[in-house]
């Protein structure tokens with residue numbers, strides 16, 4: 001039987017003992033309008049942006065907490081989810097000593113961040129249905145395996161991961177389980193955020209880069225226990241989410257109906273594209289997708305990739321990933337983009 005999860009056993013000693021940077025704005029965050037701020041060496045002349053941004057992003061976090069129905073103290077924001085993932089490595093993995101587990105084919109950044117932070121990687125491939133092999137994962141973990149990365153829906157395969165498999169991993173894995181939900185808004189499945197209170201080892205990441213159409217502003221979201229959120233707050237760069245990003249995100253999150261409308265359109269286009277792709281002679285399989293992209297198996301991925309580039313269509317060739325031989329990944333575009341893709345596919349058939 002596994003011991004009860006204690007986050008304190010997973011925090012790097014230097015992170016535990018360090019004194020966080022105290023920003024000037026943190027100390028007087030409940031400021032009244034008549035305070036004279038001469039504390040942060042800012043330029044006093046108003047440009048709209050001469051002051052540092054709110055280091056705790058209170059207004060934006062509260063709105064996200066409200067929309068996502070997660071208590072605000074369980075929310076952390078970063079400069080894209082890539083920053084959030086990097087901070088998770090830095091908080092919990094000792095360089096040259098610890099390891100993380102990833103399940104290929106999956107999102108490439110987990111491996112890049114592990115390499116950057118000098119963390120070993122243990123790979124346990126997804127099976128041919130792109131589901132995790134729970135027994136193999138639990139058998140291969142060791143006392144230095146600190147984090148398991150799950151991506152659901154998974155990139156580049158597009159499928160969700162079976163709920164009972166995730167539950168077994170959350171119970172059985174003796175470490176942190178990160179569920180990357182970058183594509184959660186394109187599925188009918190619930191976010192694991194609804195079960196945060198049950199699992200002290202659960203970290204969920206989401207992003208405004210995909211469904212919310214805001215890849216350019218770089219905003220990543222993380223949900224976890226208050227203890228984990230406190231650790232991430234200790235180590236984050238003080239002003240990691242800039243003022244333009246906070247303002248634009250807050251503005252767009254006021255009108256979620258507009259966002260939902262676009263998501264509905266993308267899902268309808270996904271359904272249409274699946275049926276159309278089945279008529280393309282060299283496409284052997286269209287994998288079921290719960291994301292805003294489709295993985296397809298073709299006769300010769302390298303050749304088809306080059307032909308599409310020559311027609312001005314840029315896609316992703318995933319043929320070198322495990323269980324993805326001769327697979328290409330298409331993002332769902334606008335109706336016009338998708339018509340152009342189909343017409344190029346017909347021309348090269």
Ligand SMILES: *Cc1c(COP(=O)(O)O)cnc(C)c1O
Pocket residue numbers: 079080081082083107151155180182206207208209210215218219220
């Ligand atoms: C696109 C993507 C992200 C997004 O990262 P951001 O840094 O928030 O833009 C995260 N995870 C996966 C699996 C993705 O495909």
